[in-house]
Amino acid sequence: MQHKRHARLGAAAAGALALVTVLLGPVTNYASESVPGWARSPWVAWCVFALLALLGTALGLASRRLDLEAPVSSQLLQVDATAATGLSSLRAPHVVPTLVRGREPELAVLTRLLRNPADRFAVLCGVGGIGKTTVAATLCAQAKSAGYTVFWVRWRDHVDLAKHLTQVALACGLPLGALERAQAGHENLPDTVWRQLARTRKWLMVIDDADETSRIGPEPEKIRNYRGWIRPEGGGLLLVTSRDTSTDTWGPCAEVLRLAPLTVHAAAQVLADAAPRAGTLREAEALATRLGGLPLALHSTSAYLTRPTSRYQTFMAYRGALLDDMHSLLGAEDPNAADPEVARQAVRHTWELSLDQLSNEGHSLARPLLRLLALFAEAPVPLSLVTPGLLESALRATVTQGSLDAALAGLNRYGLLGIPDASATGGNARTITLDPLVRQINIIALTEEAADVTRWHSAVARHLADAVTDIRASGRSGWAVARVLALHIPLLLHQDSQLPLGDARRPVHALADLLKEAGLHAERLALRQIMLNVDNRVQGPEHRDTLTSRDNLAGALFDLRDYRQAAELHRQTLDIRRRTLGPEHPDTLTSHNSLAAALAALDRPTGPAA
Numbered sequence: 058m059q060h061k062r063h064a065r066l067g068a069a070a071a072g073a074l075a076l077v078t079v080l081l082g083p084v085t086n087y088a089s090e091s092v093p094g095w096a097r098s099p100w101v102a103w104c105v106f107a108l109l110a111l112l113g114t115a116l117g118l119a120s121r122r123l124d125l126e127a128p129v130s131s132q133l134l135q136v137d138a139t140a141a142t143g144l145s146s147l148r149a150p151h152v153v154p155t156l157v158r159g160r161e162p163e164l165a166v167l168t169r170l171l172r173n174p175a176d177r178f179a180v181l182c183g184v185g186g187i188g189k190t191t192v193a194a195t196l197c198a199q200a201k202s203a204g205y206t207v208f209w210v211r212w213r214d215h216v217d218l219a220k221h222l223t224q225v226a227l228a229c230g231l232p233l234g235a236l237e238r239a240q241a242g243h244e245n246l247p248d249t250v251w252r253q254l255a256r257t258r259k260w261l262m263v264i265d266d267a268d269e270t271s272r273i274g275p276e277p278e279k280i281r282n283y284r285g286w287i288r289p290e291g292g293g294l295l296l297v298t299s300r301d302t303s304t305d306t307w308g309p310c311a312e313v314l315r316l317a318p319l320t321v322h323a324a325a326q327v328l329a330d331a332a333p334r335a336g337t338l339r340e341a342e343a344l345a346t347r348l349g350g351l352p353l354a355l356h357s358t359s360a361y362l363t364r365p366t367s368r369y370q371t372f373m374a375y376r377g378a379l380l381d382d383m384h385s386l387l388g389a390e391d392p393n394a395a396d397p398e399v400a401r402q403a404v405r406h407t408w409e410l411s412l413d414q415l416s417n418e419g420h421s422l423a424r425p426l427l428r429l430l431a432l433f434a435e436a437p438v439p440l441s442l443v444t445p446g447l448l449e450s451a452l453r454a455t456v457t458q459g460s461l462d463a464a465l466a467g468l469n470r471y472g473l474l475g476i477p478d479a480s481a482t483g484g485n486a487r488t489i490t491l492d493p494l495v496r497q498i499n500i501i502a503l504t505e506e507a508a509d510v511t512r513w514h515s516a517v518a519r520h521l522a523d524a525v526t527d528i529r530a531s532g533r534s535g536w537a538v539a540r541v542l543a544l545h546i547p548l549l550l551h552q553d554s555q556l557p558l559g560d561a562r563r564p565v566h567a568l569a570d571l572l573k574e575a576g577l578h579a580e581r582l583a584l585r586q587i588m589l590n591v592d593n594r595v596q597g598p599e600h601r602d603t604l605t606s607r608d609n610l611a612g613a614l615f616d617l618r619d620y621r622q623a624a625e626l627h628r629q630t631l632d633i634r635r636r637t638l639g640p641e642h643p644d645t646l647t648s649h650n651s652l653a654a655a656l657a658a659l660d661r662p663t664g665p666a667a
Contacts, residue, residue, distance in 0.1 A: 569581050
């Protein structure tokens, strides 16, 4: 690196100066009484002076070369106004929130790196709308106040990036001659630019929206090899914002900071800061929960609430309207959404940009896969359920395991879903998590796009029913998956599943029995309660299936030692069966025995009652 060459030259100069001092000592004392004998000879003096002249000439030439290659001052030069004409991306955003909520840990890490990059660069990454640009702009404002020179480069393509980074290097003192040699092909242009950036300190450069990481280049360089336009060797700090969250993309010298949604408290404060008259902090928290803590959604909501012409003026009114009008309230109908700059400011369309990028990378399954996952319940989805067969049922097209895995990896890389590392969980218990807001927006999109949405719901329902059979066959190894599946199996009882109630009941009862075997009584209780509610509503309280469901719920309560509630349910069933079936009917006798067992347990001295 260039700064190391400068250090070596400085050391050599220091050594030469020491030698000169030794030689000059006796010569400068020529007229003193302590002049050594060898120094009295004229030819010795002339040799010494000749040697000094040669050393001075050599050091002068070396110094001149350094002056051509690097600025004398360790401070950055100001961006030349003429050179920056038309390059507005070199200027950081002017509008920065006075108070950025919930990002204090990330800003602390970035501030530390700004003071001492130590051959590292920073990456702010996460799903679209998570607030990467806001955090970067906040750091820029802090850096300017501390005397740093700030450059802001908006990613568009590799040609544009090369032009802007060259401009940054010129602003940092890169000689025009060095640039011309590189442009003529005599030297590598990225090497030339980064040599200059490495020898200049106290600067901050942001490359914003660098989402298409495979195209940053120059080809065929990978970012992680650090031979292209992104490198860790600057004398200042390089900060990249991107939707690409893969640490493999950025390499070992990157400080990767993956932004998560804001906490409910921080998100509520964002709303309260922007719309202080819209309600209390508690009401803001309820709305923030509905918005999933996504900063872009919070910004969009705040802008709406503070607009005088808006129909909904309070946090609670807006929250209620989201249930029926999310499509328009979160910007899905913006007529200019085809423009990427506009799309980034609309909650729905900013995620569509990520899906477009995945399609351009060859992952055409990413969009339909995300739509399909949105149809599951608002709960983690077992990874084992996401199979080629699931997509084939919805798409009516052949899907390979390899293309499915690539689509999952792409969605995870762009932050549209979460998949835990295999080492963190058991293999069969691994799950996929989907942000509630991502889920809701994708359901809206699917409703608009799909000619037959019922086919997609039916594909999910049939797949869930088949999964129960597979899990029962797997024995104890399937218990962990059964626990998560219990959160999704009630979808079979919804009218969108297109399953007759009788067909839906069988996998629900089968899974409940499996949960009992696994000792998962709380999950079993919840499933039995849902089944009873559906039977009561659809078939009536005295239907044979409803009576069976009531008995099943009583049995789950009994196993949880809630004997009082179990006895009450058995008594209700017994009364109905006595009246409709008669006292001697086998089902009536079964209810009588069940009630007796619950009452006996309730009377035991050691048996706790609920």
